[in-house]
Amino acid sequence: MHFQLSEEHLMIQKAARDFARTECLPGVIERDEHQKFPKEQVIKLADLGFMGMMVDPAYGGSGMDTVSYVLAMEEISKIDASTSVCMSVNNSLVCWGLDTYGTKAQKHNYLTPLAQGKKDGQLYIGAFLLSEPEAGSDATSQRTTAEDKGDYYLLNGTKNWITNGNSASVYLVMAQTDASKGSRGINALIVEKNWPGVVVGAKENKLGIRGSDTHSILFNDVRVPKENRIGEDGFGFTFAMKVLAGGRIGIASQALGIASGAYELALAYSKERKAFGKEIAQHQAIQFKLADMATRIEAARLLCMRAAWEKDQHLDYSLSSSMAKVFASETAMWTTTEAVQIHGGYGYVKEYHVERLMRDAKITQIYEGTSEVQRIVISRSILK
Numbered sequence: 001m002h003f004q005l006s007e008e009h010l011m012i013q014k015a016a017r018d019f020a021r022t023e024c025l026p027g028v029i030e031r032d033e034h035q036k037f038p039k040e041q042v043i044k045l046a047d048l049g050f051m052g053m054m055v056d057p058a059y060g061g062s063g064m065d066t067v068s069y070v071l072a073m074e075e076i077s078k079i080d081a082s083t084s085v086c087m088s089v090n091n092s093l094v095c096w097g098l099d100t101y102g103t104k105a106q107k108h109n110y111l112t113p114l115a116q117g118k119k120d121g122q123l124y125i126g127a128f129l130l131s132e133p134e135a136g137s138d139a140t141s142q143r144t145t146a147e148d149k150g151d152y153y154l155l156n157g158t159k160n161w162i163t164n165g166n167s168a169s170v171y172l173v174m175a176q177t178d179a180s181k182g183s184r185g186i187n188a189l190i191v192e193k194n195w196p197g198v199v200v201g202a203k204e205n206k207l208g209i210r211g212s213d214t215h216s217i218l219f220n221d222v223r224v225p226k227e228n229r230i231g232e233d234g235f236g237f238t239f240a241m242k243v244l245a246g247g248r249i250g251i252a253s254q255a256l257g258i259a260s261g262a263y264e265l266a267l268a269y270s271k272e273r274k275a276f277g278k279e280i281a282q283h284q285a286i287q288f289k290l291a292d293m294a295t296r297i298e299a300a301r302l303l304c305m306r307a308a309w310e311k312d313q314h315l316d317y318s319l320s321s322s323m324a325k326v327f328a329s330e331t332a333m334w335t336t337t338e339a340v341q342i343h344g345g346y347g348y349v350k351e352y353h354v355e356r357l358m359r360d361a362k363i364t365q366i367y368e369g370t371s372e373v374q375r376i377v378i379s380r381s382i383l384k
Contacts, residue, residue, distance in 0.1 A: 005071075012068045016075035019048060024080040029350050031082065031211040035203065037167055038083045038211050043123055045076075045087055051125065052095050052115025059099065059107050060115040066246075066308035070253040074301075077257025078264065081360040082211025084257065086125065088250035089163045090114065093368075094126030094172055097188075097243040101231050110170055110190055119169070127168035128247075129159040129217060130240050136160075137373050139174075139240060140183045144219065146175035153177070153189060153229070155197075155222040161367070165215030166200050169193055173219070174236050186236035190228040197222035208359035245318045247368045249307045252324035255332035255364035256300050262332075262339035262357045263293045269343055269352075286342060293335050300328040319381045326374035329364035336361045 005013070023041055031038055045051055053069045055061020069091060076084040098111040113119035114126050135141040144157025155175055162171075171191045178185030191198065201216030230239055267290060270281035280286045303324040310317035336358035340347035347354045365371045 009068060009071060012064065013071040013075060015048060016050070016072040019044070020076050020079040024076065024083055028080045029353070029356065031080075032356055033210075033350070035205070035210045037213045038080065038086065039123060039167070041080070041083045042086050042117065042125065045083070046117025046123075050087060051090050051117035053091055055095050055099050055111065055115040060112040061095070061099070066249060066311045067305060070249065070304050070308045073250055073253035074257035074260060077254045078261030080211070081254055081258055081357075082209045084254050085163055085209055085212050086167070088247070088254055089128060090117070090125045092247040092250035093128035093243050094170070096246055097172060097230070097239065100242075101235075101239055103227075105227065106190060106230070114170060123167065124169045125164055125167060126170040126172065127162050127164040128243070129162055129171050129173040131159060131161045133158060133160055137370055140237065142174060142176040142186055144173070144175040146177045146187050146189060146224065148177055151226050153187070153224045153226070155189065155191065155219045155224050157219055159217045161204070162215055162217050163212055163367075165217055166203065166213045171217065172230070174240050177233070181234060183237040184234045186240075187233065188230040188236035188239040189224045190230065191219075191222060191224055195222055208356070208361070208363050244368055245321050246311060248321040248325040248374075249304065249311065249317070251364055251368045252300070252304045252307065252321065252328040255325070255328035255361065256297065256304055258357050258361045258364065259293075259297050259300065259328070259332040259335040262336040262354050263290075263297055265352070265354055265357075266290065266293065266339040266342040269346075280342070289338050289342060293338060296331045296335065300324070300331045303327055319378060322369070322374040322377040325364075325369065326371045326378070329361070329371060332361035332364050
């Protein structure tokens with residue numbers, strides 16, 4: 001068992017840290033305030049090879065391992081979770097799904113530009129469409145339909161809470177083809193945003209990750225060629241669950257980064273702020289908060305790394321990814337709240353960043369599987 005990062009891992013970590021500080025930090029408060037999508041930052045992430053980190057280089061990817069992905073996600077998330085979630089969805093849900101289960105034609109047509117983050121010099125990223133108005137944690141209750149018309153599917157329905165909803169060029173859509181088969185009647189389809197019948201709904205006004213664009217997507221008699229189905233007929237639900245298991249590593253890493261960023265800000269502030277004649281870091285009440293922060297973050301980091309390592313070793317990582325996500329997300333929520341407390345009144349204003357990190361932390365307990373769902377996955381595993 002090794003706890004030392006390789007030279008390559010350290011280089012990737014430094015590159016991500018430098019990028020976050022030089023490219024993401026300037027303007028991050030304003031992007032949050034005005035709900036501005038970080039297009040410039042995402043394009044530059046693509047230039048670094050961070051939008052298709054784990055994709056085979058034959059299809060435009062960087063060919064990195066999942067540990068590298070965790071390291072990069074943590075560093076970006078310390079500064080700007082709105083940028084990191086765009087990176088996470090494109091890497092974990094869209095690119096990995098196509099790289100693992102797509103046909104050669106699908107990889108050539110869609111995966112290559114998605115992994116590069118660009119097509120014809122323009123931003124080119126993807127989105128994952130599973131959630132619906134009445135299908136959140138209960139993902140089997142798909143109301144969106146894909147009616148089999150022979151050589152194409154006729155797609156109708158509505159998807160909710162879609163990250164990259166307006167900025168994406170490609171959607172991976174889960175839809176019900178045969179309701180009598182339940183989850184075995186669901187298909188995964190590749191849909192292009194500019195196809196007739198695809199409508200992008202209004203942008204959601206969110207508590208956190210306000211820079212990422214979250215929309216509802218509507219489908220009105222959209223014709224989807226059969227060759228755009230991923231896997232065999234009825235593979236869609238299994239595809240979604242397999243993809244989400246890896247996606248949880250990305251969101252766990254995002255939560256880890258949010259927690260780490262808040263901790264670093266709180267630690268630095270505690271050495272500057274004075275109360276009762278000395279730096280507040282000299283007060284035991286603050287020292288204990290910092291000690292608990294550091295301990296929980298390190299535990300979350302080890303859980304994330306274990307899940308990433310298991311994925312890289314082609315082991316079953318469904319349990320470890322759920323453990324990493326539930327623990328890291330709850331660590332993020334707790335740590336950011338304590339960071340605001342350490343900052344006192346200054347923590348409640350935007351210029352000190354910790355209030356934004358606290359707002360960003362909450363969603364990590366909800367999307368890509370709520371904390372309650374993760375506990376279901378964990379309990380089922382340990383009670384087998």
